[in-house]
Amino acid sequence: MLSKFQNHIVNRFPFLGDKKLFLAVSGGLDSMVLLHLLQQLPYEIAVLHCNFQLRGLESFGDQDFIQNYCQNNNIEIFTTQFDTEAFAKDYKLSTQVAARELRYSWFYELLETENFDYILTAHHADDNLETFIINLSRGTGLEGLTGIPEQNDKIIRPLLPFSREEILQYAQDNAIEWREDSSNASNKYLRNKIRHDLVPILKEINPNFLSAFQKTQSYLQESQEMVEDASIMVYQQVAKEVGDDIHFDLNQLKKLPNYHSYLYQWLNEFGFLAWNDIYDLVDGQSGKQVLSEEFRLLKNRETLILSPISVVDESEEYTIEENESEVNFPLKLKLCQVDDITVDSNKAIFVDAEKIRFPLVLRRWKEGDFFHPFGMGGKSKKISKLFKDEKLSLIEKENVWLLCSEGQILWVVGLRQDERFKVEKASNTILKIQLQ
The missing domain is CATH 1.20.59.20 (Chorismate Mutase Domain, subunit A)
Structure with missing residues (x-):
């Protein structure tokens, strides 16, 4: 198996040669075999072990077992302990999902802090078959039937081509010790029911079932x-x-x-x-x-x-003081005095500076808001009616901002200016407000 494993990892993952590798090791058969295999090859490795505190003293026995093994073999090890049941309760997750969330969050944190490159896990061909059956039983698309990926971002699973039987035989041939997880003997979990009851029947029907399954999955x-x-x-x-x-x-x-x-x-x-x-x-x-x-x-x-999905806070307001020439949040606006009106665009408005009062206010629109659209002779119009006329989607409506002076809407930003603040022949000072 060692030769087969070495060829597989060199062919499928040639980029691992000079990388720093974490091995996720529970202390069980699969992960101890993976650790033993990697010890025989020229890779820089360290061990990660999570104590989920789900099996009382047994969980701490696993941790002691791994720590002693790594100490005796001069392997660097990182361990952590989780209150998995409390986490599952707080976030309303199943115990298995909670353990997965905690495990991978910690894995990725260590990749960052310890400057390692990848994490190797000991998932194998029988795990893949069990996952396939679980997904099939729950209803899934094609991607749910393609199984556990060999690589998912920084997670690599180099044992996927190997069966549980091959792994057990290697452990026995090399006198590898491991810890038995007592929960694996229980049919409380769906995966265990499939492992204990269904898969043996499939292999009895066809002794080469696992090999045939791997071809089908390919x-x-x-x-x-x-x-x-x-x-x-x-x-x-x-x-x-x-x-x-x-x-x-x-x-x-x-x-x-x-x-x-x-x-x-x-x-x-x-x-x-x-x-x-x-x-x-x-x-x-x-x-x-x-x-x-x-x-x-x-x-x-x-x-x-x-x-x-963005949460819109209707009370959200931002002020613009008289001495500000640029605004960068929540919108990018530029304010400056000009001599005349040179541009006619919804991205810019020209107002009589003497008709407005600072501070101006940028706020979200609210139901019932109205203004006097430029060019309509002073008639009022609800903002909601403007949205309907402009055929804005719900998402576009949520992104609309209003520029206001003393509570009056000066500009439905990017859409329409208000008539009451327009520049007239008698205007002395023209203020240009442009959406960047």
């Missing part, structure tokens, strides 16, 4: 790569990135024979779960939206707009 991975390539090509025809937002042209989208699949491929990484609601948006009413924890998908006429 084909699935190739198919996923083809899907991703096609998705990128179609994305360039349908989507347009506008600042932090992505606009999907529904007229182009509907021409696709299976646009549901493309939407899933594009939006899956943004945390959406209500896929039927998303598909219904395509033909839904303008203004409807679907939310994930951090993103929003909005139907705006013939466009779907994906944007980060």
Whole structure:
């Protein structure tokens, strides 16, 4: 196995040769074999061990075992202890998810502070099979069937081609000691039920099942790569990135024979779960939206707009003093006196400086706000009606700022100036306010 492992790691991960590597070691069979294998090869390694304090004295026994092994073999080790159950309770997570969150957060922190390059974990072929079955049982897209990735950012899993049987045989041949996790014997967890009850039946039906499964998964991975390539090509025809937002042209989208699949491929990484609601948006009413924890998908006429969710505080206000010529937050504005009006653009306004009173105030719009649009002879108009006339999306409305003088709206910034502050023939001083 050592020779096979060495060839695999050299062929698949040749860039590891001069890197500093952390090994995540629990003390169990798989991670102890990975540690032993890496000790035989010329890599610079150190061990990471998390004590999740979930099995009482057994957890501390694991920690002592790893620390003693590393001390006896002159291997640098980093350990930490987590109150996993308290963390899971505080953040309303399952124990397994909480442990994963804590573990990988600590891993990445150490990569940064200790200047290491990668973290190696001991996931193997049987883990991959179990993950496949779990995803299959819960319902998943193609990416859920492609299994555990060999590399995910800084996490590398060099044992994925090896079965649990191969790993056990190597441990026995090399008299490797390890710790048994008592929780692995319980069928309390779904993964253990699959491991103890289902996988043995599959291997009984076909003794070469694991090998056949690995071939099938290789084909699935190739198919996923083809899907991703096609998705990128179609994305360039349908989507347009506008600042932090992505606009999907529904007229182009509907021409696709299976646009549901493309939407899933594009939006899956943004945390959406209500896929039927998303598909219904395509033909839904303008203004409807679907939310994930951090993103929003909005139907705006013939466009779907994906944007980060931002919390709008209607009480948010910023003042501009008379001596300020530039403002950099929350908008970039430039204020200066000019001799005449030279530009007619929504990005700049010209006002009679004697009609305004400082400090000016930049604030969010509120329901019920009204102003007197320039060019309408002094008639008032609700800001909400202006938005409707301008056909602004919900997201665009949320990003509108009002520039006010003594409570009166001077400018719906970037859209329309107020009539009451316009420059007239009798005006002595002209102030230009420009949105940068």
